[in-house]
Amino acid sequence: LLHKSIKEKKLDVASHLAASFSHEIGNPLTATKGFIQLLSDEKISIETRNQYLKIAEQELDQAINIIDDYLTFANPAPKGKEKIWIPEAIQQGMAVLAPVAEENKVKVSTSFLENNDCFVLGERKKMEQCLIYILKNRIESMPSGGEIRITLDDDGISNVNITIQDEGIGMTQRQIDQLGEPFFTTKENGTGLGMMVAFRIIKGIGGKIEVKSVQGNGTLFHISLPKYDEKTKLIRMLS
Numbered sequence: 509l510l511h512k513s514i515k516e517k518k519l520d521v522a523s524h525l526a527a528s529f530s531h532e533i534g535n536p537l538t539a540t541k542g543f544i545q546l547l548s549d550e551k552i553s554i555e556t557r558n559q560y561l562k563i564a565e566q567e568l569d570q571a572i573n574i575i576d577d578y579l580t581f582a583n584p585a586p587k588g589k590e591k592i593w594i595p596e597a598i599q600q601g602m603a604v605l606a607p608v609a610e611e612n613k614v615k616v617s618t619s620f621l622e623n624n625d626c627f628v629l630g631e632r633k634k635m636e637q638c639l640i641y642i643l644k645n646r647i648e649s650m651p652s653g654g655e656i657r658i659t660l661d662d663d664g665i666s667n668v669n670i671t672i673q674d675e676g677i678g679m680t681q682r683q684i685d686q687l688g689e690p691f692f693t694t695k696e697n698g699t700g701l702g703m704m705v706a707f708r709i710i711k712g713i714g715g716k717i718e719v720k721s722v723q724g725n726g727t728l729f730h731i732s733l734p735k736y737d738e739k740t741k742l743i744r745m746l747s
């Protein structure tokens with residue numbers, strides 16, 4: 509066979525990911541170990557000691573960040589699917605991030621009809637997690653504050669459309685192309701896993717995502733998810 513089967517390709521991705529994962533998590537742990545060894549020297553000054561402790565703690569935080577992001581992605585047991593009301597998932601994600609948003613002087617504005625039927629079928633926790641990763645990046649992209657605008661509508665038949673716009677630093681074309689690749693990050697303490705996980709979740713429920721970004725100007729995601737309602741379910745079953 510000339511072409512690899514899908515299963516083989518999946519195994520390739522998994523082993524590549526495992527290798528990068530142990531590399532990414534090994535680095536901060538090795539660094540922490542080094543600083544702990546340095547700390548055992550009784551002659552170092554209190555300033556130096558505090559500095560080493562601080563670095564060791566930062567390195568451990570980095571390892572924890574990677575595990576947090578990775579474990580969501582690797583979650584092997586698919587939970588039951590449920591009917592998710594997207595406005596609620598957005599509210600929930602925003603509530604989790606409210607303290608970070610406030611600290612960074614970021615406002616979030618939403619615009620959607622109160623009684624919309626923007627329902628999708630999927631795992632609620634994952635959907636919320638996905639929105640959290642996306643919104644968190646937006647907060648981080650606006651170091652001196654700004655606004656995140658979220659709009660939501662259903663096209664009447666088959667899709668729920670979400671747009672999320674920020675006024676952040678934006679991305680170059682090259683960065684847009686790399687978005688979602690494991691460990692792609694431009695941040696000093698980034699993990700580069702958030703977007704990979706978010707994209708997988710969206711793909712997992714049959715959705716699509718379009719990215720538009722202008723450096724220095726902001727980033728727009730247009731996320732389109734298959735709408736869940738009894739009518740479209742029937743239509744899909746018949747076609």
Ligand code: ADP
Binds near residue numbers: 646676687
């Ligand atoms: P992390 O946030 O840990 O860096 P992510 O996977 O969440 O990892 O994001 C990867 C990279 O994508 C970020 O480092 C950043 O360069 C870019 N990015 C994602 N969202 C945005 C955004 N809204 N504005 C600007 N850059 C973004």
Ligand code: MG
Binds near residue numbers: 641644645702703
């Ligand atoms: Mg992120």
